[in-house]
Amino acid sequence: MAARVTMRDVAEAVGVSSMTVSRALRDDETVSAKTRARIQDTARDLGYVYDTTAQAFRTQKSGFVAVTLPSINNANFAETYRALSEAMAESGMQILLGATNYRLEKEEELVRQLLARNPQALVMTGGHHSDATRDLVRARGLSVIDMWDLPVDPLGHAVGFSYAEAMEKMVAHLVSTGRRKLAFVGASDGADQRGATRRDSAIAAAASRGLPPVAVLDAGPAPVSMRHGAAIAERMGRELLNFDAVLCVSDPVAFGVLSACRRLDIDVPGQLAITGFGHFEVAYTCEPRITTIDVSAHNIGVEVAHILDAIIAGDSERHRIDVGTRLVVGGTS
Amino acid sequence: MAARVTMRDVAEAVGVSSMTVSRALRDDETVSAKTRARIQDTARDLGYVYDTTAQAFRTQKSGFVAVTLPSINNANFAETYRALSEAMAESGMQILLGATNYRLEKEEELVRQLLARNPQALVMTGGHHSDATRDLVRARGLSVIDMWDLPVDPLGHAVGFSYAEAMEKMVAHLVSTGRRKLAFVGASDGADQRGATRRDSAIAAAASRGLPPVAVLDAGPAPVSMRHGAAIAERMGRELLNFDAVLCVSDPVAFGVLSACRRLDIDVPGQLAITGFGHFEVAYTCEPRITTIDVSAHNIGVEVAHILDAIIAGDSERHRIDVGTRLVVGGTS
């Protein structure tokens, strides 16, 4: 492997000091325009690539922001990540990404790995963390942003929305269209904390309206998706007609249930209403379109990026942002 | 914030040199067991935290592998990434992820950013790169893996499959079931290089069988997904019946077309066959299931991880792995 091209090499080629090269490459106005141009051209010609490791070492700023997501294979989390990483790239920050696979233990291990890289902030999805995780970040005095959830007692900043409020809207809509016997389809374990919150919020919203207890249908361990929704609906068959509405933990699950209903010859929404969560593409493309909650995954990413910029600039004010939700009524209810 | 605790501080507290501390913390056997224990205890007591940045700087080994993907919001790329990152975490490597949004210029910018972090290898999706990108990595002597494609002239290693072979299978299947008038739905621009290859391969496969020319239907700029498939099908309306099969660039697009056909009262597969690509979850959950090509996104990730392990271990052999494809016949053809 050829030796790395350094600022010193560029400096020698141009006939200046490496200090001037350093300044020129950062577009420092104190370097004369002519010299700057010459240095930048030479740097390009020599194939010079800036060494962020050395910079991070010297300035004691890593240029990293650590982000944990439950899963990358989820259009909403992916969208939040996309918005976030594009905004951070503009600030010259690199994102270190880790996926927890919806497991708290995995989050702890991940945070440990990520902290070894000296991130300047940590963004986590959801407000539930192990004690060890909390201790780790507190010992460092690291800035933390919880996203998607709005925890009662966040570690630092929070950008998210209220699941209770969203499910309340959904149940209100179903009741207003005459549905009373509700079922909820979601994961069996509590690993998907946000899914469990959606379930509990739906149960509470139904209870407060005097509806019969919500039946909880178990689609398997988290994460659950299209195939799990289809599988449980096919397993239940026409017993689904004991209910007049099935609330699903997410749009993919709802789509699975909807597809199974077609195979089972169950008329949606005539015999059964189906609702989802998340405003995924499948929900507004399929026929009939699925009634759902739009959670503005994009905005979450944008708002988190704003807070990160403030943190990196040294601002210490605490932020708590509710991005809100929106009920989208489709053809399944 | 208090000044950072360094190896030197630990060394002074214990009464040894910082060199011995360095060795002891790495559990080097040449340090006596007693000294090692004393150093490790003291380090913990003082709240010493190892500085990965300094290590990366000194050893010139970042512990990073850079990965570029066209998009993170694609179940297949996400799955490849997941398999890859889990395998690399076991090797103690961190992945630096960047998304090109299907743009070659963006790839170049991204590679420049990623190289600044001194990755020990670079994994890129697809075999098409700008000259500048090629120069950048060659100047560094950096190990490169192209994935998904199997380029004729790869920069280094390659893990992928043949699009031509896959589309050949698909066209053969359609012909064997009596279809002759084919259309292809994909992106209008060439930005999605792999999508364009699928299109061209389908055209070639049809031509070699003496079928009439394949009509190319433009679903908009890349990336195209469910909503674009639905939109173009709805725009065309019953003119779709000029064809007897629509090959779609991906399963999401095929699902969009299928959903639109339901709204248009077009019988699939009676009046029209629809096929996709990629074996996405939506393809095997929807009703009827979509005929598609399974591309083993997971295996690509696993194989890339194997090669990365070899590269990091210093192996220099060139690898080229064809993970193959599989025709999955559903109810849409």
Place this chain on the structure above:
DNA sequence: TTGAAAGCGTTACCAC
């Protein structure tokens, strides 16, 4: 407007 010197925390190398 430019340069020289020092040092960020770690580890490779060589001595003892």
Place this chain on the structure above:
DNA sequence: GTGGTAACGCTTTCAA
């Protein structure tokens, strides 16, 4: 078994 020295590539600081 342990330690001294130098160096990784950059930027802060001070001087010219």
